[in-house]
Amino acid sequence: MRKECRLCGYGGQGIVLAGLILAEAAGICEGKCVVQSQDYGPAARGGASKTDVVISDSEIDYPKATQLDLLVALSQRGFDEYGGDLKKDGILIVDSNNVRLARGSAGHRFPMTEIARDKIGNPVTVNMVALGTIAGAASIVKLESLKEAMLGRVPAHTHEQNLAALMAGYEIANDKTKTKKRSRSSKE
Amino acid sequence: MRKECRLCGYGGQGIVLAGLILAEAAGICEGKCVVQSQDYGPAARGGASKTDVVISDSEIDYPKATQLDLLVALSQRGFDEYGGDLKKDGILIVDSNNVRLARGSAGHRFPMTEIARDKIGNPVTVNMVALGTIAGAASIVKLESLKEAMLGRVPAHTHEQNLAALMAGYEIANDKTKTKKRSRSSKE
Numbered sequence: 001m002r003k004e005c006r007l008c009g010y011g012g013q014g015i016v017l018a019g020l021i022l023a024e025a026a027g028i029c030e031g032k033c034v035v036q037s038q039d040y041g042p043a044a045r046g047g048a049s050k051t052d053v054v055i056s057d058s059e060i061d062y063p064k065a066t067q068l069d070l071l072v073a074l075s076q077r078g079f080d081e082y083g084g085d086l087k088k089d090g091i092l093i094v095d096s097n098n099v100r101l102a103r104g105s106a107g108h109r110f111p112m113t114e115i116a117r118d119k120i121g122n123p124v125t126v127n128m129v130a131l132g133t134i135a136g137a138a139s140i141v142k143l144e145s146l147k148e149a150m151l152g153r154v155p156a157h158t159h160e161q162n163l164a165a166l167m168a169g170y171e172i173a174n175d176k177t178k179t180k181k182r183s184r185s186s187k188e
Numbered sequence: 189m190r191k192e193c194r195l196c197g198y199g200g201q202g203i204v205l206a207g208l209i210l211a212e213a214a215g216i217c218e219g220k221c222v223v224q225s226q227d228y229g230p231a232a233r234g235g236a237s238k239t240d241v242v243i244s245d246s247e248i249d250y251p252k253a254t255q256l257d258l259l260v261a262l263s264q265r266g267f268d269e270y271g272g273d274l275k276k277d278g279i280l281i282v283d284s285n286n287v288r289l290a291r292g293s294a295g296h297r298f299p300m301t302e303i304a305r306d307k308i309g310n311p312v313t314v315n316m317v318a319l320g321t322i323a324g325a326a327s328i329v330k331l332e333s334l335k336e337a338m339l340g341r342v343p344a345h346t347h348e349q350n351l352a353a354l355m356a357g358y359e360i361a362n363d364k365t366k367t368k369k370r371s372r373s374s375k376e
Binding site: 059 | 204208211212214215216220221222223224225226227228229230247248251252343
């Protein structure tokens with residue numbers, strides 16, 4: 001089992017921290033082998049930021065992500081720049097406040113920025129909302145592992161707010177995914 | 189110009205955050221191409237933690253660090269586990285409170301844990317002391333870039349203490365490096 005995940009967005013959305021938490025959730029909390037990386041180069045300075053997390057049951061020889069199983073995009077530019085590496089059957093999750101998907105695209109759309117700003121009351125928690133949607137829509141890491149890893153990485157006085165953001169992301173993704181599954185099975 | 193840097197230590201010393209700050213100092217503040225990575229695997233769970241930062245003037249095709257130009261070791265186990273990749277003429281910096289070097293080794297020894305605990309008053313700032321020694325003993329990134337990157341990554345209420353730790357590391361390394369250079373040139 002090897003899973004290649006990428007989170008992308010623009011600088012200031014906390015993409016790198018989210019990648020770190022995803023990596024630690026899988027690597028430290030769930031005992032997987034994980035390589036997490038980010039690069040700072042011309043693209044990053046142009047405003048697009050990304051982090052890759054490769055998760056595997058066995059040692060990782062090739063640490064680059066080139067065939068993504070999961071892509072989470074929080075900005076249009078990040079999606080345009082880095083979205084091409086998603087596998088055909090890979091899972092796509094986007095912040096619908098920032099990213100437009102082609103009609104009929106199978107991607108999950110969640111209004112992450114709106115949730116962070118209006119429901120949680122702090123737009124910088126959008127990265128935690130995004131992490132929550134991963135636990136809700138993809139079976140890559142458990143919600144409990146993300147919680148634990150997050151609490152180890154963010155300052156104590158922000159625990160409550162970040163936890164609320166993580167949960168809000170989880171719930172919207174879990175609900176929608178369930179609804180999709182239900183509507184699919186009712187058609188069958 | 190390609191420089192491969194590694195920081196290693198044990199969990200809780202803030203190695204990953206230090207690597208992130210080093211990467212952002214070079215990549216965002218100085219406009220270099222940078223890949224920063226960490227892996228969580230059996231070795232990491234055994235207590236040794238490491239982060240690699242590859243810095244280059246041009247795009248980085250091969251993101252793995254295998255021939256280190258700089259190794260900073262904050263724990264004996266980290267040094268034993270990851271120290272073998274240092275180039276012959278690479279720069280070695282160790283926390284002399286935790287790492288023993290063979291007699292006659294050309295590594296720089298600084299009592300980083302002691303400085304963090306006694307001078308700064310908080311042992312968790314040892315990672316910032318370590319970053320400061322990099323600016324003082326190696327010409328990889330500028331002190332100013334590290335300051336800027338650090339202030340962007342740590343919570344505001346810890347700015348002052350982290351800055352003091354960074355400066356303390358810089359000063360001890362810079363003083364010792366100067367002394368070494370002076371004593372070398374007085375011998376010539």
